[in-house]
Amino acid sequence: MALMIISSVVATPSGNKDISVAIEEMERANYFTFVMLINMVPPNLFQGNVTFLMPSDRSLSRTMVPAQNSVMDLLLRHSIPSPLLFDHLLHLPTNSMLPTSNPDLMLKVSNRGRRSLFLGNVKIVSPNICTHGYSVRCHGIDGVISIEKPGLASPITCPRVASAAAPLPLLAPPSPSPSPSSAPASDPPHGAAYETSGGVRPQMELALTTWMAFVWLLYSKAKLCV
Incomplete structure (x- = not known):
């Protein structure tokens, strides 16, 4: 009722x-x-x-x-x-x-x-x-609505995720340099590479950060299309 x-x-x-x-x-x-x-x-x-x-x-x-x-x-x-x-x-x-x-x-x-x-x-x-x-x-x-000007009547189109961007290439680690025989046994392998700005750890951190940003971008586009 x-x-x-x-x-x-x-x-x-x-x-x-x-x-x-x-x-x-x-x-x-x-x-x-x-x-x-x-x-x-x-x-x-x-x-x-x-x-x-x-x-x-x-x-x-x-x-x-x-x-x-x-x-x-x-x-x-x-x-x-x-x-x-x-x-x-x-x-x-x-x-x-x-x-x-x-x-x-x-x-x-x-x-x-x-x-x-x-x-x-x-x-x-x-x-x-x-x-x-x-x-x-x-x-x-203040005027007449025009359908001839851009941005008035365009449907929202969502690109396919597969074609949104190419996958990021994996970074190859640098070839290990031969350690001198006098190096202490307690030093970690590739210790110099971790300490320098061009070593493995900074490159991997940059790749991880970029990949996370890429995934977030795809997620945001997919969320708009739902």
Whole structure:
């Protein structure tokens, strides 16, 4: 019974009402062109649980949007399928990827604090414009999100571990030099080699340290791919 109540609450949010409330907030903030684009697409395209990234009227006036499908693509590109306040976005680390409503597009985050938060090629300049609705948030940005610039919609690919790097060669120990007959019997073999900077012990320590760093690098790459 509790599960049915929770699912009914989640399944029936005031989506259309929240969109209407958000449109009123957009108009009060002078984002009239973005409101016009929302009114051009089918009303069931957005039913709540969304964050809009809104270019200014001036930015949109310089963008060619020739057909209805292009309007839909532009809105999907400028929306995130989750209601996120600006404080939520500030928790995203730099170089993380934020999904948009377009399943083929992800925005690379560059987070330098409240005054410099970039999503792809745009910067959030007017945060938290839409806040009164339950499931719709919106923020003003300083341009139009472009899919032509690098770093916006590139899937994360993980190289194969076998081809990541060639194995390190084993270091051959130096050939032992003949010990003089007068050397004391208590001296360890190759004692001079251990004491000099080019001896066996420093070389083996360097090889061990390098190998451990190499293994850690492969482990870090494999962890990112999981």
